[in-house]
Amino acid sequence: MKKKLFMTYFLIAIATMIAMGVTFIGKSYHSFIKQSEEGYMTQAELLGAILENKLHEEESSLEVFAKTYANDYNVRITIVSKDGEVVAETNADYDDMDNHSNRIEIRKALAGEKYSVKRFSKTLNVECMYCAVPVETESFQGVLRISVPLEELKGLEFGFVKSALMTILVITIIIILMAIYFSNYITNPLDEVTNAARKIANGDLRVKIYTRQNDQIGMLADAFNTMAEKLKENMAALYSRNNELEAILYSMDNGVVAVDDENKIIFCNQEFKALVSREDDDISGLPIYHVLRNQMLYDVVDKVKETEDSISKEGHIYNEEECIMRINGTPLYEEKEDRTVGVLLIFEDVTQIRKLEHMRSDFVSNVSHEFKTPLTSIRGFVDTLKNGAIHDEKFAMKFLDIIDIETERLYNLIQDILLLSEIENNNDYNVKENDVKQIVGDVITLLNPKAKKDVALKYEADAYIRPYSCNADRIKQLMINLVDNAIKYTENGTIIVKCFSDGNFLCLSVEDTGKGIEKESLDRIFERFYRVDKSRSSKTGGTGLGLSIVKHIVEMYNGDIRVESEVLVGTKFIVKLPYTTVQ
Numbered sequence: 001m002k003k004k005l006f007m008t009y010f011l012i013a014i015a016t017m018i019a020m021g022v023t024f025i026g027k028s029y030h031s032f033i034k035q036s037e038e039g040y041m042t043q044a045e046l047l048g049a050i051l052e053n054k055l056h057e058e059e060s061s062l063e064v065f066a067k068t069y070a071n072d073y074n075v076r077i078t079i080v081s082k083d084g085e086v087v088a089e090t091n092a093d094y095d096d097m098d099n100h101s102n103r104i105e106i107r108k109a110l111a112g113e114k115y116s117v118k119r120f121s122k123t124l125n126v127e128c129m130y131c132a133v134p135v136e137t138e139s140f141q142g143v144l145r146i147s148v149p150l151e152e153l154k155g156l157e158f159g160f161v162k163s164a165l166m167t168i169l170v171i172t173i174i175i176i177l178m179a180i181y182f183s184n185y186i187t188n189p190l191d192e193v194t195n196a197a198r199k200i201a202n203g204d205l206r207v208k209i210y211t212r213q214n215d216q217i218g219m220l221a222d223a224f225n226t227m228a229e230k231l232k233e234n235m236a237a238l239y240s241r242n243n244e245l246e247a248i249l250y251s252m253d254n255g256v257v258a259v260d261d262e263n264k265i266i267f268c269n270q271e272f273k274a275l276v277s278r279e280d281d282d283i284s285g286l287p288i289y290h291v292l293r294n295q296m297l298y299d300v301v302d303k304v305k306e307t308e309d310s311i312s313k314e315g316h317i318y319n320e321e322e323c324i325m326r327i328n329g330t331p332l333y334e335e336k337e338d339r340t341v342g343v344l345l346i347f348e349d350v351t352q353i354r355k356l357e358h359m360r361s362d363f364v365s366n367v368s369h370e371f372k373t374p375l376t377s378i379r380g381f382v383d384t385l386k387n388g389a390i391h392d393e394k395f396a397m398k399f400l401d402i403i404d405i406e407t408e409r410l411y412n413l414i415q416d417i418l419l420l421s422e423i424e425n426n427n428d429y430n431v432k433e434n435d436v437k438q439i440v441g442d443v444i445t446l447l448n449p450k451a452k453k454d455v456a457l458k459y460e461a462d463a464y465i466r467p468y469s470c471n472a473d474r475i476k477q478l479m480i481n482l483v484d485n486a487i488k489y490t491e492n493g494t495i496i497v498k499c500f501s502d503g504n505f506l507c508l509s510v511e512d513t514g515k516g517i518e519k520e521s522l523d524r525i526f527e528r529f530y531r532v533d534k535s536r537s538s539k540t541g542g543t544g545l546g547l548s549i550v551k552h553i554v555e556m557y558n559g560d561i562r563v564e565s566e567v568l569v570g571t572k573f574i575v576k577l578p579y580t581t582v583q
């Protein structure tokens, strides 16, 4: 820009200079030549007049005259008689010279007319200018001619042209300097505006142009400053709006993703990225099918585009681990164009909900089943008694005993279900600092009579155990269930119950030398109603809810339960409960 401006200025000025220079020099040169020609002619006339006078006054030799004045005026003088013969000559021997009557200037002068001409001189062998005037006295009639070599004239011309060129050069330099100044004057503020625009494009909105100019450029700078200010305000508003939207999107538990007409991702939240295991990538602009390959997703996107209506579908998505997703698709409208420009998809993880629903229905059918067995048994024996067995005291007593056992089973079952639901609802009341060593001791005392005669029930506890903040009944229930199982499933050997503190944990363990649990059952024993051996378990009066209750209590206190077991060797349950207050 600066270069262009400078060149324009420069070329215009130079063109003007050349035009002016050519006209001026041409004109001046012309008049200069004319002037010098006229000068020489005047000189010739003057010499002619002097010659006429001299010839009047006294008898004087033409030769002497010519020599004297040629020297004085620094010209060559030739005097020619009326018949064309050279009678005096300063620069050559006139005897050798031919008749001059054919020379134009001589001819003209002999005809009484002064005349000047430029021509090659045979005598001197150079280009010359000749000025001839007629001379007439009583004694002589002829022509006086002066001549000057053009070389001399050229010397004068050169001097003239040199000074003219010098002037042009000086003016040109002045023009260049002015062109630089003016192009800077215009382009510097423009450069500033350009730089500022570049900074804004790079995101720096704090730019401001300072200018003192009041012309168009000043107005441009002012307009630019106002624009930058407005832009800054708009950007700030947009930024905060964007932040709000982003905060909303990011705080959502559901995965949100919007795709355009070509199914490329316009935006998505962190939850969606986590769903497709691309937390750390920028997936905007990628086709959604590259990120998540799932038939249900294709169906939702296609249906929404086809019907331009919201669609919701539920199904399995396999990504690292299987989960059940509900995908809600809604068309994205462009108000101005009144058409859909994409689809907004919300991914809702319903795995947990469906699992719970499944568990609930499982639980109901399990409970009904568990109730049905003892109730059927009770009804059967009541019927048998009614049908006459009541009269046989021995049978009657036996049947009543069975009814009693079944009733107790039912009672235990109801007790366990109630307990489970209470724990599940996180109903933990009566929480206080408890002496766990004491609680476990009480459980041992309570259950000791149930142990078979070949089984030794031992209790090992640290001398001091930090009081643990809990509901004493819960810990008691936990230990009863574990120790009760150990007693139930151990025919002979030892049961060792331990209680100690390990760092910030309260540790409880129950180890027995019983029948053990097979590997494939180990993962399932904490499930509700799960029993390794159904028939045996119902004989021992187990409900299958004991370990499930244990697990819930442990989870309630944010603890952890582990089980190690080997068939026919024994089983060990280890419970670790964290102290909520750090020691």
Ligand SMILES: Nc1ncnc2c1ncn2[C@@H]1O[C@H](COP(=O)(O)OP(=O)(O)O)[C@@H](O)[C@H]1O
Binding pocket: 481, 485, 486, 489, 512, 514, 515, 516, 517, 525, 530, 531, 532, 533, 537, 541, 542, 543, 544, 545, 546, 547, 548, 571
């Ligand atoms: N100490 C143990 N030794 C061997 N098997 C055990 C032991 N504790 C639990 N089990 C197995 O785990 C199953 C689930 O236990 P639990 O939930 O307490 O139910 P229940 O005792 O009513 O049968 C039991 O049926 C039993 O097969």
Ligand SMILES: [Mg+2]
Binding pocket: 481, 484, 485, 542, 543, 544, 546, 547
């Ligand atoms: Mg049990």
